[in-house]
Amino acid sequence: xxxxxxxxxxxxxxxSHRLPVYERHGGYQAIRKVLSGMSPEAVIEEVKKSRLRxxxxxxxxxxxxxxxxxxDSQRPKYVVVNADEGEPGTFKDRYIMMNVPHNLxxxxxxxxxxxxxxxxxxxxxxxxxxPRRRLEQAIAEAYAKGYLGENIFGLGYKLDVYIHVxxxxxxxxxxTALLESLEGKKGWPRLKPPFPATVGAxxxxxxxxxxxxxxxxxxxxxxxxxxxxxxxxxxxxxxRILSVSGHVRRxxxxxxxxxxxxxxxxxxxxxxxxxxxxxxxxxxxxSSSPVLRAEEVDVACCFDALASIGSMAGSxxxxxxxxxxxxxxxxxxxxxxxAHESCGQCTPCRVxxxxxKRIMDRIGEGRGVPEDVDNLRAIAAxxxxxxxxxxxxxxxMPVMSFxxxxxxxxxxxxxxGRCSLRQTVREAVS
Amino acid sequence: xxxxxxxxxSIEVEKGTTILEAAKQIGIDIPHYCYHPGLRIxxxxxxxxxxxxxxxxxxxACYTPVTDGMVVHTQSEKVKEARRAVLEFLLVDxxxxxxxxxxxxxxxxxxxxxxxxxxxxxxREDKLKRAKMKVLSEHIILDQERCILCSxxxxxxxxxxxxxxxxxxxxxxxxxxxxxxxxxxxxxxxGNLADICPVxxxxxxxxxxxxxxxxxxxxxxxxxxxxxxxxxxVDYNVRRGYKAGGRRxxxxxxxxxxxxxxxxxxxxxxxxxxxxxxxxxILAPRRAEGGQLREISWSEAIRHAAQWITEAAREKRLAVLxxxxxxxxxxxxxxxxxxxxxxxxxxxxxxxxxxxxxxxxLIRGDKNxxxxxxxxxxxxxxxxPQEDHLARLAEAMEAGQVDTAVIFLHDVExxxxxxxxxxxxxxVERLIYLGTNWNRTATLSKLVFPATAFVEQDGTFTNxxxxxxxxxxxxxxxxxxxxILSILRELAVACSVEPLPEDPEEVFALLALEHPFFSxxxxxxxxxxxxxxxxxxxxxxxxK
Numbered sequence: 001x002x003x004x005x006x007x008x009x010x011x012x013x014x015x016s017h018r019l020p021v022y023e024r025h026g027g028y029q030a031i032r033k034v035l036s037g038m039s040p041e042a043v044i045e046e047v048k049k050s051r052l053r054x055x056x057x058x059x060x061x062x063x064x065x066x067x068x069x070x071x072d073s074q075r076p077k078y079v080v081v082n083a084d085e086g087e088p089g090t091f092k093d094r095y096i097m098m099n100v101p102h103n104l105x106x107x108x109x110x111x112x113x114x115x116x117x118x119x120x121x122x123x124x125x126x127x128x129x130x131p132r133r134r135l136e137q138a139i140a141e142a143y144a145k146g147y148l149g150e151n152i153f154g155l156g157y158k159l160d161v162y163i164h165v166x167x168x169x170x171x172x173x174x175x176t177a178l179l180e181s182l183e184g185k186k187g188w189p190r191l192k193p194p195f196p197a198t199v200g201a202x203x204x205x206x207x208x209x210x211x212x213x214x215x216x217x218x219x220x221x222x223x224x225x226x227x228x229x230x231x232x233x234x235x236x237x238x239x240r241i242l243s244v245s246g247h248v249r250r251x252x253x254x255x256x257x258x259x260x261x262x263x264x265x266x267x268x269x270x271x272x273x274x275x276x277x278x279x280x281x282x283x284x285x286x287s288s289s290p291v292l293r294a295e296e297v298d299v300a301c302c303f304d305a306l307a308s309i310g311s312m313a314g315s316x317x318x319x320x321x322x323x324x325x326x327x328x329x330x331x332x333x334x335x336x337x338x339a340h341e342s343c344g345q346c347t348p349c350r351v352x353x354x355x356x357k358r359i360m361d362r363i364g365e366g367r368g369v370p371e372d373v374d375n376l377r378a379i380a381a382x383x384x385x386x387x388x389x390x391x392x393x394x395x396x397m398p399v400m401s402f403x404x405x406x407x408x409x410x411x412x413x414x415x416x417g418r419c420s421l422r423q424t425v426r427e428a429v430s
Numbered sequence: 431x432x433x434x435x436x437x438x439x440s441i442e443v444e445k446g447t448t449i450l451e452a453a454k455q456i457g458i459d460i461p462h463y464c465y466h467p468g469l470r471i472x473x474x475x476x477x478x479x480x481x482x483x484x485x486x487x488x489x490x491a492c493y494t495p496v497t498d499g500m501v502v503h504t505q506s507e508k509v510k511e512a513r514r515a516v517l518e519f520l521l522v523d524x525x526x527x528x529x530x531x532x533x534x535x536x537x538x539x540x541x542x543x544x545x546x547x548x549x550x551x552x553x554r555e556d557k558l559k560r561a562k563m564k565v566l567s568e569h570i571i572l573d574q575e576r577c578i579l580c581s582x583x584x585x586x587x588x589x590x591x592x593x594x595x596x597x598x599x600x601x602x603x604x605x606x607x608x609x610x611x612x613x614x615x616x617x618x619x620x621g622n623l624a625d626i627c628p629v630x631x632x633x634x635x636x637x638x639x640x641x642x643x644x645x646x647x648x649x650x651x652x653x654x655x656x657x658x659x660x661x662x663x664v665d666y667n668v669r670r671g672y673k674a675g676g677r678r679x680x681x682x683x684x685x686x687x688x689x690x691x692x693x694x695x696x697x698x699x700x701x702x703x704x705x706x707x708x709x710x711x712i713l714a715p716r717r718a719e720g721g722q723l724r725e726i727s728w729s730e731a732i733r734h735a736a737q738w739i740t741e742a743a744r745e746k747r748l749a750v751l752x753x754x755x756x757x758x759x760x761x762x763x764x765x766x767x768x769x770x771x772x773x774x775x776x777x778x779x780x781x782x783x784x785x786x787x788x789x790x791x792l793i794r795g796d797k798n799x800x801x802x803x804x805x806x807x808x809x810x811x812x813x814x815p816q817e818d819h820l821a822r823l824a825e826a827m828e829a830g831q832v833d834t835a836v837i838f839l840h841d842v843e844x845x846x847x848x849x850x851x852x853x854x855x856x857x858v859e860r861l862i863y864l865g866t867n868w869n870r871t872a873t874l875s876k877l878v879f880p881a882t883a884f885v886e887q888d889g890t891f892t893n894x895x896x897x898x899x900x901x902x903x904x905x906x907x908x909x910x911x912x913x914i915l916s917i918l919r920e921l922a923v924a925c926s927v928e929p930l931p932e933d934p935e936e937v938f939a940l941l942a943l944e945h946p947f948f949s950x951x952x953x954x955x956x957x958x959x960x961x962x963x964x965x966x967x968x969x970x971x972x973x974k
Contacts, residue, residue, distance in 0.1 A: 169601070186598075191473045191493055344579065344598070344605030346474040351519035354603030358555040375552055382515035385487045386476055 003269060004231065004239045007215045008255040011099045017134050019141040022102040028147065030218035031109045035155035038221075043114040047217060049225035051237025056082050056173070056210030057286060057315040058390075059236070059303040062217075068197035069115040069205045078206040079112045079120040080182065080196075081214060084166050084173040086125060087286035088337060089317030092241040092253050093211035097124075097131035100215070101138035105161065107214030109152065110221060112159050115207050120161045123178050126168045135163055170341035174389045175208040177343065188345045189389035212241055232258035236302035236313075244270045246320035247277065258302035266297060266320055277322040281406070285314025287334050288394030290401030291327075311401070324425045327406040328413045331398060332360045338395035349392035352383040356399060363410075366417030373410045377403040432498035437505055449491035449502055450478055460504050461513060461542050463520075463628050464580040465492035467686075468693040470589055472581050475520075477542070479512045480504050488512050510546065517547040523558045523603070524629075525575045533630030535643040539578070560606055566595075567615035569697060570623050570632055574606045577631035583607060583623045590694065590791065591617035607631065618793060621700040622693075625683055636701055637681045641667045649904030650685060650958060652891055654755065654884050655699035657796040659893035660684060660691035661959070662699070664885050664904040677707045678905045679885055687959050690897060696793050705883075706908075710868040712880040713909025723878060728910065732917075735877055736924030738860040742834030743771040749823055749832040752778040752808055753839040754798035757889030758898065758948070759937040760914045761800070761807045763930045764838065767922050774832060777819030778804045779840065794894055803892035806947040806963070820851055827854035834860040838914070839881070841869035864914060880911040887913040888934045890956065892963060898951060899960035 010016035010025055022028070034043055048063030069077060081104070085093040096104060108120045124132055139161055142148040150158050164182055166172050172181045176190035179201050200206020216238060220228045228238040236258040242265055245251045249271030256265060262282060266272065273279050279294040284301065290311040292299075299305050303313045321330060339357035344350040356379055359372055380399035383392045403410055412420055433442045436453050443452045448471075450460050463475035471493050479488040483501040488508065496502075503509060520539060528534045560574035584596045584607065595615050599608050609615070615623070624634040646665045653660040665681040682703055684695040705711075715731035716723040726734075742748035750768045752761055761778075768776050783795035798804075809819075820842065826832045828850075835858050842851045855861055855874050863875035866883050885904040892898045907913070915932045922929035931937055935953045942948040947963045955961060 171601075191471070191490075339602055342602035344600070344602045347476045347516050347519050347578070350579065350603055350605060351522050354558075355519070355522050355553075355555065362555065369554070371552070372554075378552075382512075382519070386479060386512055386515070388473060 004255050004257055006219050006239055006255060007096060007100065007103060007212065007241060008253070010103075011095070016099050017101055017138065019102055019138065019145060019147075022100065026222070027102055027218075028106055028153075030221035031106050031113075031147075032153055032155070034110050034113055034221060035153055035157055040114045040116060043110060043221070046225045047114070047220060050216075050220040050228040051225075051232060051235060052213065052216055052220060052228065053236055053303060054210055055212040055216075055240050055316065057087060057288075057312075059313060062209065062213055065197060065209075066111065066114050066207055068195070069207060070198060071116075073205050075204040076119065076202075077115050077117040078201045078204060079108055079115065079117045080175075080179065080201055080206055080208045081108060081120065081122040081211060082173060082175060082178060082208055083122050083124045083128070083131075083211045084178060085128070085211070085315075086170040086173040086341075087288065087315040087317055088334070089243060089245055089283060089286050089319040090315040091243045091245075092316060094128060094131055095253050096211055096215050096241070097128070098134055101131075101134050102142070103215045103218060104135075104211055105138055105142055105148070107209075107217040108161060109147075109159055110217045111207060111209060111214055113157060115205070117207070118158045118160065120159065121182055121201070122161065122163045123172070123182055124163055124165050126166045132163060132165060139163070169343070170337075171343040171389075171391060174391060177389065178208065179206065186343075188343055189391075191388060233300060233302045233304065235304050240301070240313075240316050242301060242316045242318050244318045244320065246318075247274050247322035247325070248272065248320050249274050256301065259300050261300050262292070262297040262318065265301065265318060270320070273320070273322045277324065279320065280323045280325055281321045281327065281330075283317070283319040283321075283398075285312050286317035287319070287337065288312075288390075288397060289314040290397045291405060293405050312397075324421070326419050326421045327402055327409045328360075328363070328419065329422075331402040332364055334398045335360050335395070338391070342391060342395065346388045346392070348383040349387045349395060352379055352392065353395045355379055356395070363413050368414035368417065370411075370414055372414055373403060373407065376410070432496050432500070434496035434498075434500045434502060436502045443496060446495050449480060449482075449489075449494050449496055449500075452496050453491065453502075453504060458504060460491045461538075461546055462492055463538060463578055464582060466582050466585075466626055466693070468590070469582060469585040469626075472585065475578065475580050476516050477513060479509060479516070481506045481509050513542075513546045514549055517543055518549060518552070520578045521547075521551075522553050522555075523575070524578075525557060527576070531573075531576065531630040532633045532638040533576075533627075537630055538628040558603060561608075564608075565614075565635075566609060566632075567620055569620045569635055569701070570615055571635050571638070572607065573631050573633070574608070576629050577607050578629055579605055579607065580628060581607075582626045582628070583632055586619075586623060586626060587615075587617065590622075591619050593617035618696050618698070618789065619694055619791065621697050622684065622695070626693075634681070640677075640680050641670065645670045646680065647904075649885065649902050651682075651885060651901040651904065652799065652899045653682065653695060653699040654799040654891065655696070655702050655797065656794040657798060657801050657894035658691065658792050658794045659799055659891050659897065659899050659960075660695040660699055660792060661687040661899065662695060664703075666885070666904045668905060679703055679706050685958075689959065690893065690899070691792055694792060696791075698793065703885075705867055706885055708867060711883075711908055711911075712865060712868055712872065712878060713911065714880060715910065716878045718876040723873070723875075728912075728920075731877060731879060732920045732924050735862050735879075736921055738834050738862065738877070739771060739836065739921065740925050742832075742860065743768075743773055746772065746774045747831065747833045748773040749826055749835045750776045751819070751823060751835065751837045751840060751842075752776065752804065754778060754780040754801040754804040755839045756800060756804070756914065757887075757934065758800065758803040758807060758892060758941060759889055759934040760838075760918070761804055762941040762945075763915055763918050763937055765808050766930060767918055767925075767927065768836070770927055771925060775822060775826060776808065777823055778808050779820040779823075779842075780804070796894060799891040799893070802894055802896055802963075803890075803898075806892065806945055807941070824851045824854045827851075827858055833858060834862070836862045836864070837871060837875070839865050841871045843870040864917060866911070879917055880909060881917065882907045882911045882913045886911065887915075890934070890938060893960075896947075896963040897960045898948065898956060898963055900953060900956045900958070 052062045054060045172187040177187040181187040196206040254269045339353040342353040380396035383396040462478040464472040478491040481503040564572040649664045780798045788795040861875040864879040886907040919932045
């Protein structure tokens with residue numbers, strides 16, 4: 001399948017981040033349609049039919065999530081946008097907010113209307129200084145035109161949007177940690193249930209959606225759920241934006257339909273492996289997704305296809321590694337990241353991430369012992385499924401998959417106390 | 431009401447009961463660290479993971495409510511494996527300094543490792559270094575290396591004392607429990623932090639290194655420090671007394687009672703037991719001779735006292751000052767004895783507390799354990815408001831109507847009318863004192879009897895809410911001290927009056943027959959958690 005241009009259709013258009021440009025290209029039509037004739041239930045039904053799934057990583061059906069918000073609650077409801085984009089290898093939300101912030105705002109408006117929220121928060125990754133300016137400008141433009149505020153579009157709905165800037169913790173991308181942080185507390189994930197749909201921000205019903213997920217909503221309303229669903233696979237509707245990085249000729253973002261295979265993404269859209277080298281491994285959905293070997297890339301990038309081969313579509317951060325990549329080094333990097341970012345709340349993740357890192361550090365220093373390889377995998381397995389939030393799994397899955405699929409490289413590091421691949425590469429280069 | 435099956439045993443529990451609590455009800459102990467019944471659920475230690483049929487992942491028993499028909503396994507291979515893994519994680523950076531750790535013996539890392547771990551170590555890494563011997567206050571000291579970050583202490587300062595001194599700082603395996611910058615612990619319940627810490631991270635500076643806990647024996651008791659009557663354990667060491675400089679009582683700690691003190695006790699009560707083995711304990715009967723109080727034998731002391739009391743009572747010149755620090759049984763026996771002898775007046779008096787001393791948690795302004803008991807047994811019958819008893823006594827003494835006085839436990843010094851009473855007491859020729867420790871009132875006396883402390887006898891106190899609570903003897907009386915009931919019985923015999931029993935349980939049975947407030951009670955019914963009396967209104971010393 002070729003690339004598609006849905007969210008990305010305005011990317012590259014001059015001043016695509018400005019309201020007039022967005023509107024000239026058909027923007028803010030969906031929200032007008034919603035406010036002037038659709039019931040909230042109809043909006044939720046449309047999103048359900050589109051088979052749109054959460055594109056922040058979990059893949060939860062968006063319409064279903066919205067339908068969990070209690071209709072009869074007397075408490076205020078909130079839409080919270082997860083713009084904390086922290087998953088290593090993922091950078092699509094940044095491009096969306098930079099290029100089409102009004103697309104996101106329109107998505108927020110529709111979601112707010114669908115669940116009956118009059119306040120929305122954008123929880124923005126702290127490092128995203130430039131996207132923040134763009135969002136602030138977009139919000140100001142929308143208020144100035146009456147597209148946000150007391151009576152949006154003059155159609156009788158009230159909505160305020162605020163930006164809340166995070167302080168640089170990966171864990172705050174986990175939705176309940178994000179809510180804690182939004183409330184001004186330490187970003188520690190909550191025990192679930194209750195889920196945010198019933199007890200979310202400030203104890204009120206809340207929908208937390210990723211930037212990209214919400215950005216698809218206006219297009220679904222405009223062009224119909226059937227159109228969106230038909231682009232995708234049986235259970236994953238439409239398209240998504242992949243962030244492709246690593247050893248490809250053209251790293252960047254690619255908006256593709258859900259049925260597009262990783263091989264197409266790597267070899268067609270991203271131009272293949274740089275310098276004509278051979279593909280060695282792919283991380284298909286951000287650093288927490290289990291790694292794939294080169295021969296496993298004939299798989300659609302939808303949630304179900306990747307899950308069926310033991311990996312996950314996650315946040316769509318495709319990290320491509322060629323034959324010169326040391327898999328020990330690659331995992332070491334990931335393990336260091338999770339040891340740094342574990343929040344420390346629950347035991348398996350707090351201790352496990354640090355322990356894994358220290359073992360990897362020791363192997364890297366040439367002081368590995370043969371049991372280390374088995375221990376790495378066993379420690380990761382001890383963390384899996386036993387933590388409060390998915391960070392424990394996110395840290396464990398790469399370790400297990402790297403060791404399972406590239407065991408020989410780990411054994412070589414332990415055996416020889418150094419990286420033979422790096423040596424080979426260095427000799428080849430010189 | 432849902433019915434749950436845990437390890438093959440079914441139980442019907444109230445809706446909302448968690449798996450952990452339901453299991454506890456049928457005697458199944460699911461290991462846990464962060465769970466504490468008096469604190470909010472944290473769910474972070476992951477030690478209580480259990481298997482629920484039909485649920486793919488293990489679930490934490492402390493947080494998961496039971497549903498009807500739920501089938502739970504706490505001993506399956508999957509569960510045991512998870513427990514082992516969590517224990518292994520907790521021990522990765524633990525210093526394993528049990529031989530020098532004061533928690534050894536009551537440390538849940540040790541206990542659970544022996545029950546659920548026993549795995550060989552896979553840890554080759556250097557342990558992370560953290561702060562050791564960090565003084566948090568005059569009572570509590572922190573060892574961050576031993577800490578398992580269960581957050582019980584943090585939640586205690588947030589939820590119980592609402593004093594917010596502690597937090598968990600940093601992230602991942604760098605996380606530590608610590609004080610917020612620039613402060614020390616300043617709540618009045620700090621000792622509980624050492625109690626609830628399941629490991630040796632927070633220890634009690636007064637208790638640590640005084641004895642190994644496996645030498646301790648425990649008696650159920652009631653704190654006599656104020657009118658709340660917190661249920662406590664008295665931990666005492668009579669086997670290795672030489673290890674603690676001869677002191678037997680090493681620690682008081684709360685004994686849970688949902689109606690009185692929940693799981694806690696205050697620091698005043700916890701650390702306030704040192705008088706029991708202080709050097710000023712009265713150890714033998716003494717009589718004033720030639721300006722000095724000389725030691726005499728018990729029989730001699732009883733003989734003198736009986737003679738003085740009989741003579742004075744005959745001429746209506748006897749006054750008796752009872753104390754709300756006495757037990758219900760002692761008050762009853764003393765009241766009966768001196769009334770039958772014909773005392774001119776029988777009063778009691780309690781030191782009023784300073785305003786603002788009490789709090790919303792446990793601490794009461796009234797520092798007497800049995801003001802309510804004194805009211806129902808002595809005060810109500812006398813018809814005199816309790817704050818007037820002391821003044822009446824002083825008046826009687828000043829007027830020369832009294833030449834013999836028996837004072838129980840009090841030191842009247844410091845009372846509002848104290849100086850006046852002390853002056854009056856100096857004029858009383860025959861002043862008899864029964865008490866535990868020397869004080870100005872005792873030294874003025876002509877005859878002094880050593881009484882036992884609460885840990886050296888059985889009895890009951892009535893708290894400010896009218897709850898009558900038993901306490902049990904822990905150790906032998908110090909020196910020649912005797913229980914007041916025993917002294918009163920001997921006095922009765924020597925005065926040729928029908929003596930009451932010296933067994934508190936028998937006395938209590940008589941008391942319950944006579945005083946409607948206590949009707950229907952006996953020692954068996956009081957049990958370990960006490961019973962509310964037939965109460966009209968709360969009774970407490972008014973705050974002056």
